[in-house]
Amino acid sequence: MEAESKDKIVSIEKPELIAPPDWKPVIMGILCNWCSYAGSDLTGTSRTQYPPNIRIIRVPCSSRVDPWFIIKALQTTADGVLISGCHPGDCHYISGNYYARRRFLVTKELLKMVGFHGHRVQFSWVSAAEGAKFAQVVKKVTDDVVKLGPLHLYKKENFNR
Amino acid sequence: MARVGVFVCFCGANIADFVDVPTVVEEAKKIRDVKFAIDYKYMCSDPGQQMIRDAIVQHRLTSIVVAACSPRMHEKTFRKALSDAGMNPYLLECANIREHSSWVHQKDKKGATDKAGDLVRMAVAKSIANEQLHEISVPVTKRALVIGGGIAGIQAALDIADARIPVTLVERSPSIGGRMSQLDETFPTLDCSQCILTPKMVDVASHPYIELIPYSEVIELDGYVGNYKAKIRKKASYVNFKTCTGCGACSQKCPVKVPNEYNMGIDKRKAIYTPFPQAVPNKPVIDAEHCTYLLKGKCGICAKVCEKGSIDYKMVDEVIEREIGAVVVATGYDLWDATPYEEYGVGRYKDIINSLEFERMVSANGPTGGVPVRPSDGKVPKTVVFIKCVGSRDKAKGIEFCSKICCMYTAKHAILLHHKVHDSRAYIFYMDIRAAGKGYEEFVNRAQVETGAVYLRGRVSKIYQKGDKLMVRGEDGQLGQEVEVEADLVVLATAVIPDKGNPALARLLGISYDKYGYLSEAHPKLRPVETAKAGIFLAGCTQAPKDIPETVAQASACAAKVCGLFAGDTIKKDPMVSTVSKEFCSGCQNCVKVCPYQAIVTEDIPLGHGAKEMRTVAKINEGVCQGCGSCVAICRSMAINLAGFTDPQIINEIVAI
Structure with missing residues (x-):
């Protein structure tokens, strides 16, 4: 989230792609087991509703997320990626989320340099108690990605594939 | 060739009302490696588990996907079903179609069904890359460390020691007793606090299985569950406890007056003092910050009046090391x-x-x-x-x-x-x-x-x-x-x-704390005395505000947990740990730097088969590793993998839809 304010690299992707009417975005959510995954479970137990576009992958810690995963997701089916971990200071593994944060900022800058819009990859802190916040985060990411349009059209236009 | 079995649960109406379960089963059957797919009303019930066990045998399945509730809920249940059928329990994958689909998309049945189908596809893809894993057993050192000598620490120490397990009780101040010793009478019965507490304090001091180290602090904790190594700094008391009789002559004659912490600063104590008359141990200590002799080299009255010659101004802090298997944190409140x-x-x-x-x-x-x-x-x-x-x-x-x-x-x-x-x-x-x-x-x-x-x-x-x-x-x-x-x-x-020292202590122990400084329990309801770090337990107000009955109950619960942990000679540990492929390791040691548990060390291996030259590679202590995966993501040679969450498993999930 912090990355938005420090926007040094302007991405070339413009939200002008016209999506086919039956298009539904796919968001790949990679959540840490102890906070965000538990938080997303709480969203379920408290029956808070959110758009059904996110596909959730469980990892032990946000520091397990290799930039490769993000790139692979965008390369294949995902229109957007959400990484979520514990709040700073709350990491189950003491300091993992700090590594994740640093690694993610660099990855995001890299993706923007390639031309992706910054909203395609987002990072959030969701604790095990923040079920409602998880729903909000998913809504926001989904809305952002819907505005940007299908990633495969963008790839087709700009990379000819 | 993988043979995957998919079991989709209705969860009564919880899933079936919002996800079209038969469609999910039909979708699952279309996946290449799926050889068997079925739905059932309650997969976690005994007949449901029996279906899984039967199918494993009948269809010679090589991995299992259960599409039901969150793995945080029933992963263990289904793993057990697998091992009952003679299959390695870690060949199970859970697709969370309840918390992540039916419960959160109740107004969009099609969307929820599509999503459930995708989640099943992802789980199937991951399960194909699953490997057989085996629980790790590690030896246990049967000694507990209790930090804090208030009522919580006292109760925990006594209960553990009564089970004939040695306990080291570390207290920061010169006497145990804590906040409870400051109270007059206690609600709701108006018992005199001292009358019910001091006998317990005496029990602690005289218990053959309790080693009481007052006026000391834990400064380091290394290792992992069952095998911790603690360093305790025993502050210099400047009084030889072995010869001191606790007569009190020194305190009477000491000319320095300092606000009395025990009385909340209402009156004064001396620079050489026992916190209160019923203190355990009932021996004075010199407060080095206020003692004239220690500050300026003049005075020395206490040494003159002490008949036993117990005053030793040259005493220095001492570091004591103890090997322990479990820790109870009971640092109390402010x-x-x-x-x-x-x-x-x-x-x-x-x-x-x-x-x-x-x-x-x-x-x-x-x-x-x-x-x-x-x-x-x-x-x-x-x-x-x-x-x-x-x-x-x-x-x-x-x-x-x-x-x-x-x-x-x-x-x-x-x-x-x-x-x-x-x-x-x-x-x-x-x-x-x-x-x-x-x-x-x-x-x-x-x-x-x-x-x-x-x-x-x-x-x-x-x-x-x-x-x-x-x-x-x-x-x-x-x-x-x-x-x-x-x-x-x-x-x-x-x-x-909570005690002001909690955040520092939490960092030292490697456990987490909330924004107020209260130490965090592993689960607010079902694991209220454990922390997220195995073998470290919480008692009393260090976790949340509590009255005395609750504190005592939690301390006893800690004791039960410690005794349970020490019941066998070894303890079982989750096999989700990192492993290094030495042939790929370039020895950059980035993993050593990021590991929060110091679980990674280096070792020298021959450069090639039979070669004399050596090269350095990483080596992971699987007893210490907690399986966070930081090292996996940092490894530039892709030489490290985390069992249960390997690169192939996660990439399979990502590309499955």
Whole structure:
């Protein structure tokens, strides 16, 4: 989230792609087991509703997320990626989320340099108690990605594939 | 060739009402490696598990996907079903179609069904890359470390020691006893706190299985569950405890006077002191910050009067090492400093005190001999105003939680005030009366009826001085009007906050804490005494505000957990740990730097087969590794993988849809 304010690299992707009417975005959510995954479970137990576009992958810690995963997701089916971990200071593994944060900022800058819009990859802190916040985060990411349009059209236009 | 079995659960109506389960099964059957797919009403029930067991045998399945609730809920249940059927339990994958689909997309059945199908596809893809894993067993050192010698630490230590397990009890101050030793009488029965606590303190000191190390702090903890190594710094007491008889001559003659912590600074103690007469161990220590001899090299009176020659000014801090298997953290609480309440004039008016100060004054062994007095002029107060929720439940002051014990101890204070000063009257400003507990509600009623304490529901807006009185202006919410009470003394029930050292201690132990500094339990309901780090347990107010019965119950629960952990000679550990492929490791040692547990060390191996030259590679201690995966993501040679969450497994999931 912090990355938005420090926007040094302007991405070339413009939200002008016209999506086919039956298009539904796919968001790949990679959540840490102890906070965000538990938080997303709480969203379920408290029956808070959110758009059904996110596909959730469980990892032990946000520091397990290799930039490769993000790139692979965008390369294949995902229109957007959400990484979520514990709040700073709350990491189950003491300091993992700090590594994740640093690694993610660099990855995001890299993706923007390639031309992706910054909203395609987002990072959030969701604790095990923040079920409602998880729903909000998913809504926001989904809305952002819907505005940007299908990633495969963008790839087709700009990379000819 | 993988043979995957998919089992989709209805979860009664929980899933079936919002996800079209038969469609999910049909979709699953279309996946290449799926050889068997079926649905059932309750997969976690015995017949459901039997279906899984039967299918494993009948269809020679190589991995299993259960599409049901969250893996955090029933992963263990289904793993057990797999091992009952003779299959490695880690060949199971859970697709979370309840918490992540049916419950959160209740208005979009198609969307929820599509998503459930995708989640199943992802789980199937991951399960194909699953490997057989085996639980790791590690040896246990059967000794417990208890940090903090308040009632929580005392109870935990005694219970563990009674099971004939050696305990090392570390206490920061010169005596055990903690906050409870400062209390006068305890609610709801008005037992004298000292009378019920001091026998336990003596038991600790004399117990053959308890090693009491007072005036010391834990400075380092290495290792992992069952195999911790603790370093304890024993502060120099400058008194040889072996020869000291505790006669007290030194304290009597010491000329230096220092505010007495035990009495909340109401009176003075000496620079060589025993915190209170019933202290355990009942031996004095020299406060190095205030002792004239230690500061300036002059005085030495205590050494002169000590007949046994026990004073040793040259004593230095000592570091003691202990090998232990489990830790109980019981560091207790503190009272919040109410200075931010400027409207009350906290800090400006001497006659505003906090409840622990009041507690010390009404205590029979307190600085005023059991009679409350006004700090300003020493007069006995006739009208005392008690204000509850000072800090607690006040978002504006940064504390949202309820401190839990204030309602009860304020009722107790009203009764004690009535006992000590018969013609006095207590006015109590409160927000709510929370008296849930055995005999608690009756106790609050007793305070109201027996002592005539006036309970005013409302907040205090201002306190100001008028002559030698304090005017307390507040509202009486029940009458709906402003009231003003002319008070001799104001007692604030300030918020209960954790010990200030908690964040530092948490970092040292490698456990987490919340924004207030309370140490976090592993699960708020089902694992309230464990921390997220195996083998470290929490007792008492270090986890959340608690009264004495709850603290004692939690301490005993910790003891039960420790005894359970030590029941066998080895303990089982999850096999989700990192492993290094030495052939790929380039020896950059980035993983060593990122590992939060110091689980990675380096080793030298021959450069090639039979070569004499050596090269350095990483080596992971699987006993220490907690399986976070930091090292996997940092490894540039892709030489490390985390069992259960390998790169192929996650990439399979990503590309599955």
